[in-house]
Amino acid sequence: MQEEPFEPNLVGFLCTWCSYTGADFAGTARMTYAPNVKIIRVMCSGRVDPQFVLKAFREGADGVLISGCHPGDCHYKEGNYRTLRRYRLLIRVLEQMGIEPARLRLEWVSAAEGARFQRVCNEFTEQIRALGPLSLNGGKHEQHQA
Amino acid sequence: MSNTKPKVAFYWCASCGGCEESIIDLAEDILKVAAAVDIVFWPVALDFKRKDVEAMEDGSIAASFINGAVRNSEQEDMVKLLRRKSRIVVAHGSCSHLGGIPGLANFWDKETIFRRAYLTTPSTDNPQGVVPLEKSAVDGCELELPRFYDTVFSLDQVIDVDYYLPGCAPPRDLILSAFQALLEGTLPPKGSVLSPNKSECDECDRNDTKPEKLEIKEVKRPWEVHLDPEVCFLAQGVICMGPATRAGCGQRCISANMPCRGCFGPTDQVYDQGAKFLSAFASILATDDEKEIENIVQTIVDPAGTFYRFSLPSSILRRKRLEAVK
Ligand code: SF4
Numbered sequence: 001m002q003e004e005p006f007e008p009n010l011v012g013f014l015c016t017w018c019s020y021t022g023a024d025f026a027g028t029a030r031m032t033y034a035p036n037v038k039i040i041r042v043m044c045s046g047r048v049d050p051q052f053v054l055k056a057f058r059e060g061a062d063g064v065l066i067s068g069c070h071p072g073d074c075h076y077k078e079g080n081y082r083t084l085r086r087y088r089l090l091i092r093v094l095e096q097m098g099i100e101p102a103r104l105r106l107e108w109v110s111a112a113e114g115a116r117f118q119r120v121c122n123e124f125t126e127q128i129r130a131l132g133p134l135s136l137n138g139g140k141h142e143q144h145q146a
Numbered sequence: 147m148s149n150t151k152p153k154v155a156f157y158w159c160a161s162c163g164g165c166e167e168s169i170i171d172l173a174e175d176i177l178k179v180a181a182a183v184d185i186v187f188w189p190v191a192l193d194f195k196r197k198d199v200e201a202m203e204d205g206s207i208a209a210s211f212i213n214g215a216v217r218n219s220e221q222e223d224m225v226k227l228l229r230r231k232s233r234i235v236v237a238h239g240s241c242s243h244l245g246g247i248p249g250l251a252n253f254w255d256k257e258t259i260f261r262r263a264y265l266t267t268p269s270t271d272n273p274q275g276v277v278p279l280e281k282s283a284v285d286g287c288e289l290e291l292p293r294f295y296d297t298v299f300s301l302d303q304v305i306d307v308d309y310y311l312p313g314c315a316p317p318r319d320l321i322l323s324a325f326q327a328l329l330e331g332t333l334p335p336k337g338s339v340l341s342p343n344k345s346e347c348d349e350c351d352r353n354d355t356k357p358e359k360l361e362i363k364e365v366k367r368p369w370e371v372h373l374d375p376e377v378c379f380l381a382q383g384v385i386c387m388g389p390a391t392r393a394g395c396g397q398r399c400i401s402a403n404m405p406c407r408g409c410f411g412p413t414d415q416v417y418d419q420g421a422k423f424l425s426a427f428a429s430i431l432a433t434d435d436e437k438e439i440e441n442i443v444q445t446i447v448d449p450a451g452t453f454y455r456f457s458l459p460s461s462i463l464r465r466k467r468l469e470a471v472k
C-alpha cells in the first residue's frame with residue numbers, strides 16, 4: 001500500500017478584531033488557499049497562553065500560527081506586544097525542546113488583509129510540509145506493561 | 147496492639163536522599179509518627195525486603211510515601227507493587243511530584259547520559275569503557291541490572307497517585323500535617339497537592355517591594371549581582387519563579403537570599419509551570435521593539451532548564467524530542 005502523502009496539521013489562533021476578520025474577509029472574497037490551518041478565535045493574540053501552543057503541539061499539530069493586529073492596532077492597546085515578547089521567548093524554549101522554531105509562526109494580519117491571510121496560510125503550509133511531521137514522544141512506550 | 151496501627155511504607159526512586167532526610171529531620175516528631183503507625187517498609191532505615199512487601203495482602207498498607215522520579219524498570223516495578231499493596235499513595239517531594247532535578251535528564255537520552263556519566267566526565271577513570279548492561283556474564287553467571295529509560299517520569303505518569311507533598315524536600319510542617327490528616331482521616335479530595343493553593347509571591351516578604359510595573363532590561367544570574375536581601379528578585383533583574391510557583395515552602399530559599407527555583411510546582415489553576423512562568427516573565431520585558439526583545443531574551447542563559455528546573459517530565463511536552471537528541 002502506498003503511504004499517504006504528509007498533509008500538515010496546523011492550528012491558528014486568530015484575534016477576533018483583526019486577523020479573524022481578515023480570514024473571514026478572505027473567505028467572503030472567495031480567495032482560495034491551503035485549508036490546513038484550523039482556526040481558533042481568541043479575543044486578542046495576547047490571550048494566547050503559551051500553554052495553548054504547547055498543548056496544540058502535544059495533541060498533534062505540526063505547526064502553530066498566532067495572528068493578531070498590526071503593532072499599534074491591538075484592540076486592547078498592547079496585547080500584541082506581549083504576544084511578540086512571549087513568542088520570542090517561546091521559540092527559544094521550543095528549540096531547546098527539539099522543536100524547530102519555524103513550527104511556531106507569528107503574523108500580523110489586519111481586518112482588511114484577506115490576501116495577506118491567504119498568503120500566510122499557503123506559505124506556512126508549504127513551510128511545514130517541507131519540515132515534515134512533528135512526532136512528539138513522551139517516552140511512555142518505554143515503560144513495560146503492567 | 148501494634149497490628150491495629152495503620153501500616154506505612156516509605157520508598158525512594160530516582161532521588162538524592164534529601165526526601166528521606168526530610169523524614170529523619172522530623173526529629174522528635176518522627177517518634178510520634180513512629181508510635182502512631184507501623185512502618186512496614188523503609189529501605190533506607192529498616193531491613194525489610196521486597197519479598198516482605200510481596201507477601202502482604204493487597205491494600206493492606208494504609209499509605210506509601212514514595213519519593214524520587216521513575217527512570218528505570220526496577221523503580222517502575224517497585225512503585226507498581228507498592229500501589230497494589232497501598233490504599234493511599236503519596237508522591238513525596240518534587241521528583242516524585244513533578245520529575246524534579248533528575249527530570250532535567252529529559253533534555254538527553256540514555257545513550258548521551260551514559261556516555262557522559264561513564265566515559266567523558268573529567269573525573270572518569272574507565273579505560274575499558276565499561277557501561278552498565280542489562281545482562282552481563284561474570285564467571286559463568288548471568289547478572290542482571292534494571293533497564294534504564296531514555297525518559298524520566300513523575301510518579302503519576304507510572305501509577306495512580308492520591309496526594310502530592312511538594313518541595314525539594316517537603317518542609318517539616320507540611321509532612322506533619324499530612325500525617326496528621328492521614329491519621330485523623332481528614333485528607334482533602336484525592337489528587338490534592340498538600341500545600342496552599344496560592345503563589346509564592348503571595349507569601350513572600352519581598353512582595354511589597356515589587357514595583358507596580360516590573361521592567362526587565364537584562365537578565366542576570368544570582369551570582370552576577372550583589373543581591374539586595376530585601377528587594378523582590380525580579381526587580382533586581384534576576385529570575386524568580388515565585389509568580390508561577392505554589393506557596394507553602396516557608397521561603398527557605400528567599401530568606402537565604404536566593405530566588406525561588408520553583409520546586410513546589412504550579413498551583414491548581416496551572417497545568418504547565420514553565421510555560422506559565424514564560425508567559426508572565428515575557429510580559430515584563432521592558433521593550434516593544436522586536437530586536438531589543440530578542441537581545442533581552444538572549445541574556446537568559448538556559449530558559450527551558452530554568453523555567454522547568456523541577457517540572458520538565460510533568461510539563462506538556464515532557465521531554466526534548468527524542469528524534470532531536472538521537
Ligand atoms: S518574584 Fe520572587 S522575590 Fe519577588 S515577590 Fe515573588 S517570590 Fe518574592
Ligand code: FES
Pocket residue numbers: 015016017018019043044045046067068069073074075076077079080
Ligand atoms: S486584539 Fe488583535 S492582537 Fe489584540
